[in-house]
Amino acid sequence: xxxxxxxxxxxxxxxxxxxxxxxxxxxxxxxxxxxxxxxxxxxxxxxxxxxxxxxxxxxxxxxxxxxxxxxxxxxxxxxxxxxxxxxxxxxxxxxxxxxxxxxxxxxxxxxxxxxxxxxxxxxxxxxxxxxxxxxxxxxxxxxxxxxxxxxxxxxxxxxxxxxxxxxxxxxxxxxxxxxxxxxxxxxxxxxxxxxxxxxxxxxxxxxxxxxxxxxxxxxxxxxxxxxxxxxxxxxxxxxxxxxxxxxxxxxxxxxxxxxxxxxxxxxxxxxxxxxxxxxxxxxxxxxxxxxxxxxxxxxxxx
Ligand code: PMP
Numbered sequence: 001x002x003x004x005x006x007x008x009x010x011x012x013x014x015x016x017x018x019x020x021x022x023x024x025x026x027x028x029x030x031x032x033x034x035x036x037x038x039x040x041x042x043x044x045x046x047x048x049x050x051x052x053x054x055x056x057x058x059x060x061x062x063x064x065x066x067x068x069x070x071x072x073x074x075x076x077x078x079x080x081x082x083x084x085x086x087x088x089x090x091x092x093x094x095x096x097x098x099x100x101x102x103x104x105x106x107x108x109x110x111x112x113x114x115x116x117x118x119x120x121x122x123x124x125x126x127x128x129x130x131x132x133x134x135x136x137x138x139x140x141x142x143x144x145x146x147x148x149x150x151x152x153x154x155x156x157x158x159x160x161x162x163x164x165x166x167x168x169x170x171x172x173x174x175x176x177x178x179x180x181x182x183x184x185x186x187x188x189x190x191x192x193x194x195x196x197x198x199x200x201x202x203x204x205x206x207x208x209x210x211x212x213x214x215x216x217x218x219x220x221x222x223x224x225x226x227x228x229x230x231x232x233x234x235x236x237x238x239x240x241x242x243x244x245x246x247x248x249x250x251x252x253x254x255x256x257x258x259x260x261x262x263x264x265x266x267x268x269x270x271x272x273x274x275x276x277x278x279x280x281x282x283x284x285x286x287x288x289x290x291x292x293x294x295x296x297x298x299x300x301x302x
Pocket of ligand 1: 224
């Protein structure tokens with residue numbers, strides 16, 4: 001939009017935390033010379049608050065600071081100050097239940113890749129109400145497709161770094177949309193299942209819960225870790241194992257996990273119904289446990 005307003009946030013009046021100040025969204029601006037814009041040079045986190053409590057705050061801060069450290073990016077505030085900034089942003093927006101986007105860019109510099117060309121990193125925090133997927137999909141399950149775009153090679157920048165460069169995943173997302181789906185499975189360079197564009201993937205096979213390992217080049221999601229722990233507490237055997245597309249097609253159940261998605265049941269992949277094409281029992285149980293976890297009724301720290 002020429003005036004800079006966002007057509008996807010009509011009528012919203014959000015306050016954004018930007019480099020230590022809370023400003024109106026229209027004034028939350030960063031430079032065109034910021035290396036986050038020029039090169040995707042930076043890291044981010046997607047976090048969630050339930051009833052005023054930030055879910056798995058420590059794990060998100062750990063991943064943010066570790067990711068920044070791995071790309072030699074020094075976040076100008078410490079984790080405690082970052083946590084406070086998140087709570088301040090939620091308060092400024094009067095939000096109890098929210099999606100939180102925390103971003104650190106390399107900062108404003110000049111053309112030329114090297115970070116020595118930048119000044120201080122930029123930090124900003126956006127909080128908003130968000131329903132990632134339509135509610136009805138949690139009732140009837142979602143159909144997904146396999147994308148031809150593969151996940152980043154694990155020997156390139158690690159997928160554990162939630163970097164500002166999501167182009168592979170965006171290309172896979174476009175493929176999903178073109179196929180009439182909302183999510184796509186991405187394979188890795190060896191043809192094994194990695195994850196979806198913004199979610200991890202699990203299958204249930206003969207009573208066991210299976211999910212690709214970190215070595216498949218996935219982002220080891222925080223929701224994924226919570227779900228694995230909840231499954232273990234239910235006595236369900238959990239294995240991290242390389243999976244093929246065939247494994248997905250013959251699974252009894254399948255679901256995705258992510259901060260935005262929570263647990264999304266999958267009932268079809270590449271037009272093949274999964275199990276009996278309905279949401280499976282283990283998926284339902286884990287979703288129930290996960291919701292209890294977000295309400296603080298089950299305590300899991302990952
Ligand atoms: N994989 C990718 C590629 C992601 O971007 C995300 C986060 N949206 C996830 C998995 C899920 O991670 P988390 O559970 O930590 O949100």
